[in-house]
Amino acid sequence: MSETKTLLANCSFCARPNTEVGKLVAGPGVYICDTCVGLCNAVLADTPSGPPRPLPWQGDMTLDALLAMLPGYAAAGEQVERNLTECVRRARALGATWARIGEALGMTRQSAWERFSGEE
Numbered sequence: 503m504s505e506t507k508t509l510l511a512n513c514s515f516c517a518r519p520n521t522e523v524g525k526l527v528a529g530p531g532v533y534i535c536d537t538c539v540g541l542c543n544a545v546l547a548d549t550p551s552g553p554p555r556p557l558p559w560q561g562d563m564t565l566d567a568l569l570a571m572l573p574g575y576a577a578a579g580e581q582v583e584r585n586l587t588e589c590v591r592r593a594r595a596l597g598a599t600w601a602r603i604g605e606a607l608g609m610t611r612q613s614a615w616e617r618f619s620g621e622e
């Protein structure tokens with residue numbers, strides 16, 4: 503019998519949805535699938551310790567390679583923003599004031615309200 507999965511989130515590394523991966527591990531607004539964890543383990547096993555490598559945009563990537571990365575960065579950022587907004591919505595449903603939400607996020611009550619209330 504096949505298991506039907508509900509679409510919940512996408513891997514923040516390869517963008518595949520949970521419905522297309524074996525397992526998806528959740529972090530704070532980000533996710534990683536079992537395949538990407540496997541790739542990470544292989545990279546870690548083959549990488550000697552040493553100075554940290556530069557972030558992709560700090561290295562010598564070509565313009566085309568950088569532009570090809572932008573959609574993935576944007577999609578991951580949009581997913582984080584959606585998850586953050588849902589967490590704030592849930593905190594509001596549990597009775598959190600905009601002041602407490604702002605304090606938790608290191609912003610003013612007004613900034614929290616403007617960013618998350620959906621009101622203008």
Ligand SMILES: [Zn+2]
Binds near residue numbers: 534
């Ligand atoms: Zn993945």
